[in-house]
Amino acid sequence: MSDADTDPAATGAELGWRLSTAVVLFHEAVGQRLGLRALDHRALGLIEREGPLTAGALAELTGLTPGAVTGLVDRLSRLGYVRRVPDPADRRRVLVSADTEARPDLADAFTGLSRAMGDLVAKYDDTELAAITDYVTNTIDILYAQTRRLGAPGPTGRTTPHGEGTGAD
Amino acid sequence: MSDADTDPAATGAELGWRLSTAVVLFHEAVGQRLGLRALDHRALGLIEREGPLTAGALAELTGLTPGAVTGLVDRLSRLGYVRRVPDPADRRRVLVSADTEARPDLADAFTGLSRAMGDLVAKYDDTELAAITDYVTNTIDILYAQTRRLGAPGPTGRTTPHGEGTGAD
DNA sequence: CATTTTAGTTTAGTGAACTAAAATAAGCAG
DNA sequence: CTGCTTATTTTAGTTCACTAAACTAAAATG
Known part of the structure; x- marks a missing residue:
């Protein structure tokens, strides 16, 4: 993609999608590492x-x-x-x-992450940081709003992932 | 929050943690909605x-x-x-x-999300957007790096979530 | 003090998803 | 054209997490 097609919506969505993928993969990795x-x-x-x-x-x-x-x-x-x-x-x-105390793996994982994130954040000046904070905060709100929207109707109607009792006994 | 306690590292980590939670919950909601x-x-x-x-x-x-x-x-x-x-x-x-074609639920969910994200991104001027993009891009890199780090050693040694064959037969 | 209610565990059984290995089917080589 | 290799499905068996219901223990009530 060249600069020609930098539609804000597309950029925002694309960036958000990649971020979301990265977050989910990280969480999965943490879970697997922990055996959870x-x-x-x-x-x-x-x-x-x-x-x-x-x-x-x-x-x-x-x-x-x-x-x-x-x-x-x-x-x-x-x-x-x-x-x-x-x-x-x-x-x-x-x-x-x-x-x-008993979670060296988890602590280690999140320590590395939070340090890297801290280093990253330190790079920006106040104006930039304000924009970033605003963006992230709003993104969180949006995600929660969308999550609520998804959770509300529930056409499939199954809150349990699997193994619902058939009640056949 | 006042400016007094804006420790960059703490802010970055805290914000990142909340964002990560929001993303994971959204993904879970999408998955549940889809029955996946x-x-x-x-x-x-x-x-x-x-x-x-x-x-x-x-x-x-x-x-x-x-x-x-x-x-x-x-x-x-x-x-x-x-x-x-x-x-x-x-x-x-x-x-x-x-x-x-056959995924109205998913399309709907992501349409709402991407529109909201597009609207959000449209609020910012070029300078702010540059900072945000840089932040998100770097965050993605950090997450992938941490994911790799987690995946690499594997003290528990299990790449599969469960059900590994015992080879007992 | 006996009875009922509440909190959590235990047991039995079910369904889902996985692995390993055999079976099926299609391409490729001699 | 026969045999070997590759790609996917099928089959058999295992493991896991869940539900429902019975059970144990502790607290509240009359």
């Missing part, structure tokens, strides 16, 4: 962001049944990424908390 | 980008065995996203090509 499935990876992120969660809360947030959450937490804790901590206030409850 | 698994979604993207691919090429690119590719293409074509076309030059070969 997409859902497990996402659940781990959830646990990290939302602080210690009870198994029930995790079930609600992921849309899984309690039994599936047990399996999920089993996998995650077997790999050492999370830890089951009994809730001192209510001993029926199990708090699932991220075990940050 | 992560790998299927990725394979579809591959077919779209790389033009018609033979089943064998797809196997190499995805790292799957030929048999698994047959299943993959079955799923994708059953949903109408791709089409099997016999290679006129070599009739053993099967070309798998994306069936763009």
